Amino acid sequence: MSREKLIEMALNNKKHSDAGTMEYVDNILEIPAANYYDADIWQKEVDLIFKRTPLVLGVSKEIPNPGDYKSIDALGVPVLITRDSDGNLNAYLNACRHRGAALVENGIGNKKRFGCPYHGWTYGEDGSLIGIASPEDFGSIDKACKSLVRLPVLEKAGIIWVILTPDSKVDMEKFLFGYDELLGMFNLSDWHVFSTRVLKGPNWKVAYDGYLDLYHLPVLHSETFGKDISNQANPYEWGPHQRVSSPFMFIPSTEGEDIIPDYDKINEWPLDDLMGGVWTIFPNVSIASFMGGGRAVLLSQLMPGDNPDESYTTQYYLMENKPNKQQEEEANKQFDFLEYVVRDEDYTTGIRLQKGLKTGMIDNVMFGKNEGAGQTFHGWVDKIINTSDEDLPNLYKE
Ligand code: FES
Ligand SMILES: [Fe+2]
Incomplete structure (x- = not known):
């Protein structure tokens, strides 16, 4: 065709x-x-x-393997794109839910978990908050509500698109x-x-x-x-x-x-x-x-x-x-x-x-x-x- x-x-x-x-x-x-x-x-x-x-923020070959990630600033928005164990892409705001620190420096790397460099909270590859440093001292929170903020992402034709609005209703495939x-x-x-x-x-x-x-x-x-x-x-x-x-x-x-x-x-x-x-x-x-x-x-x-x-x-x-x-x-x-x-x-x-x-x-x-x-x-x-x-x-x- x-x-x-x-x-x-x-x-x-x-x-x-x-x-x-x-x-x-x-x-x-x-x-x-x-x-x-x-x-x-x-x-x-x-x-x-x-x-x-939807903005092109990279190409698939930059992060081809499970655990690969790319972190960039797009128009001042810190974006973290990860490839999970299933080979699928996720995009998140690169900002910890504790007080907003960036989880990783801008660049390309490989990680299964993201530990915040400020106070040590950790996030899984699905963006979920999995660990709080000294939880007994911090106090009780509902971790399920404090996952990383997700951004819409699409991978097609070896190209990666992300929308910088978390709850966008735009259908990225239709946009193409x-x-x-x-x-x-x-x-x-x-x-x-x-x-x-x-x-x-x-x-x-x-x-x-x-x-x-x-x-x-x-x-x-x-x-x-x-x-x-x-x-x-x-x-x-x-x-x-x-x-x-x-x-x-x-x-x-x-x-x-x-x-x-x-x-x-x-x-x-x-x-x-x-x-x-x-x-x-x-x-x-x-x-x-x-x-x-x-x-x-x-x-x-x-x-x-x-x-x-x-x-x-x-x-x-x-x-x-x-x-x-x-x-x-x-x-x-x-x-x-x-x-x-x-x-x-x-x-x-x-x-x-x-x-x-x-x-x-x-x-x-x-x-x-x-x-x-x-x-x-x-x-x-x-x-x-x-x-x-x-x-x-x-x-x-x-
Ligand atoms: S800002 Fe991330 S653990 Fe405190
Ligand atoms: Fe030209």
Whole structure:
């Protein structure tokens, strides 16, 4: 089913490529420039989008074994993701029910029980409070009511989603609109986490616009990706999630020249030849394929920083196979290149761009008929901000 969908998209890309066209939307969209710098709007995005929407907080391969855990801060919320003895994931607020201390430092590790470093209370892998230090001195409490605070978690396609609201009614599977089936074609659950890096960037939407936008490629990235790369894009949607794919199909090759594939044999194409383009996961993730050191993807996860002017992007370089020494060098070279492109071209431009917008002298910014993916993204941002907690689960229905 998913392979058929991938072939359908490849053939649609070819149709446009042959005709010199792309998937246009009907109109140019104008949105207020203030959407990129206004503190109240930004706070709404943090509270109503990021705190209510399933967020990618990691990949399965970071914590593959029973007892593995990952602890991170997401928008100031300390989150502990654990894999229990049955291989299932749990997510908790990383805060002890005694007086709130973090149970573990941020990072990745393996534990069956979590002992609080402050006064020594302990929690089991199911989050239950199993031990109180000096209980005879402390006094009697109902331990069953003092488990760690649970957060909704979902693992699909080798990717981990968490909602930062404990009692969220959002159905995380519905939120994916079947997109996880397509993402599953990458088979990331078996891939190797080669390395991760963190980059500081501009406003999260300024930064994210760039991932949905192929229009800028031959201009802003003329020195890195080259002037000949296409600036056209066909967006494909699954709810708020979008794949943005060039009409001009080519397959990245380790041997230098990219390969133009044979469409008469499309049914025989290896799967990875069908997975090109940028796969975005709303509201803040992109996945794109590269060949440095072997088949790889760069998964980029963007988080708003402490104010409207900054964001932080965690880049995961994931590889299909564990690299040997030489492949490691090539992978590092590829990762250096991608870090350079994002930091020195995309984000440097974004940081300067937002200075211009913040003057208030420009009322609106525009997304052309050729920038449908950006239009769809901003449409969902508005839609979610304007939806009550009660109605939110209804947004994610086919
Ligand atoms: S805060 Fe955890 S035991 Fe006291
Ligand atoms: Fe870019």
